[in-house]
Amino acid sequence: MIRPLQTALESNHYILSPSLLGALTPSHPGQAVGTLFEQYQAQGYLWLRGFLPRAEVIAFRRHFFSAFRDTGILAAGSDPAEGLWSGQAEDRALAAKRLMEVVRSAAYEAFCLHPRLWQFLDEFLGGPAYLHKRKIIRYTKPSEKSATGAHYDLVYLRGGTDRFCTVWIPIGDCPIEMGGLVYLEGSHARGQALETQFTQQNQALPPEERLSAFNKNMGEQGWISKDLPALAEKFGSRWLVADYEAGDLMIHSPYMIHAATNNLDPQGRLRLSTDIRYQNVRDEIDARWSNHWSLEDML
């Protein structure tokens, strides 16, 4: 059961009725790593509550939005840690520049390499953890009518092992209405079946295209669908949602189908998150992910 929502959830232009929603199962980061790994395999995800120190996550939120002060995206006079939207059009070129500066900064790298995180992952992955250099950080404004469509991550990272995992970190509180990640319950098996199908279809393509998330056999942007309600109905499943808090993190399997919903935060805050990929350094590494993320890298 999820709590009553302040507004109907929407993803792109599709409304998700409460009957298609369920609650993510939280896990306690203090549990034995072996037990957590079993949960991850069974569910396709782990929601680790309070994994990172809340104050450090909020400090990084402040750091991030402070860099955007001159773009017009923040409400005048507000604390950047709040990430309050100005309600006005920002200077988009400048905002893109600031975003790329953060992506390349030592502060962001250090945040993604929080010792608590890599030390946990060394154990979780059964060997030295490797962080892919291509790390994504996203903010969404309350006015945006678009959100990440349903997909599984292997589509974008097919050139190496399928034993990597994605870590999604909300940078700040992210209540359900703010449009955090939503997961299609039990869908990691379906992701695996879809990938087997794509592998067969892609076989006839030249090697580089075969790996691409954007080849002719894949959906728009590598997505399975933007229509989250139809996908849940088709698979007889539900979208699992959560009130994420600063300090929480999600770890999900490369086959787990997930998406995001529009940011409908009644307080008008920007949603901020990062999604990064870790794997065991001894497994094959997709060389295409060895550069910083850029808005046009088409990966």
Ligand SMILES: O=C(O)CCC(=O)C(=O)O
């Ligand atoms: O944050 C988002 O909107 C998408 C993130 C995502 O797809 C991921 O973490 O794999």
